[in-house]
Amino acid sequence: MGYWRAGFDVYGVDIRPRPRYPFPFARADALEAFHQCQDFDLVHASPPCQAACALTRGTNRGRTYADLIPELREICAWYSVPYVIENVPGAKIRKDVRLCGEMFGLGVIRHRDFEIGWLGAPPLTSPAHRPHRGPVRGWRHGVWRDGPYIAAYGKGGGKGTVAEMQTAMDITWTDVHEELTEAIPPAYTEWIGQRFITVGQWGADFVPDPAERLARLARPAPHPMRGELGVAA
DSSP states (O other): OHHHHHTOOOOEEESSOOTTOSSOEEESOHHHHGGGGGGSSOEEEOOOOTTTOTTTTTTTTTOOOOOOHHHHHHHHHHHTOOEEEEEOTTSSSOOSEEEOGGGGTOSOOOOEEEEEEOTTSOOOOOOOOOOOSSOBSEEETTEEEOOSBOOOSSSSTTOOOHHHHHHHHTOOSOOOHHHHHHOOOHHHHHHHHHHHHHHSSTTTTTOOOHHHHHHHHOOOOSSOOSSSOOOOO
């Protein structure tokens, strides 16, 4: 959804059925689908994060998870297609950009790292990480904490309900608990998509001015970026 807001036409691929996905969708193995990536302007990958996620290391102990990141990166490099790989802190990706819900005034913290593979473009700089306004609501070690953020993972212990997660992350197209716990706020990929449009060479031939390029493509977004982060020119 975030890339769509930034002006892209979006095509999704997942090995699981996603009937609520709001754009054209193919149920397929992502690695197989990535061999068609030369047909796209930008490829975004969100590989499974269970092995790296601090919240699940204990419950996942003893289990093994495939690390798809090296192969995804290799395929994109082979076809010379700009790419973005998103994952949780601790994953084995370059930490080119880290985004947080507080940067967008959202009701979740949800830190996520992004590896940016855009050849010929200046590196992106992460926005300033503003101090969190308080704790995440819920029980921690037998103590109830109230705060401005909800926990968008798991169930019980004061964690967010489906409706709360939808509101906190600005997600309206699914009410499936599992999909919400795995999702990232669309504000993150909207921000990245806008920078791809404005700082790289994409689209420069037909609309030379980056600000005009963004204005032509972008859809209205309900959550402006917090702080002074104007369009890169």
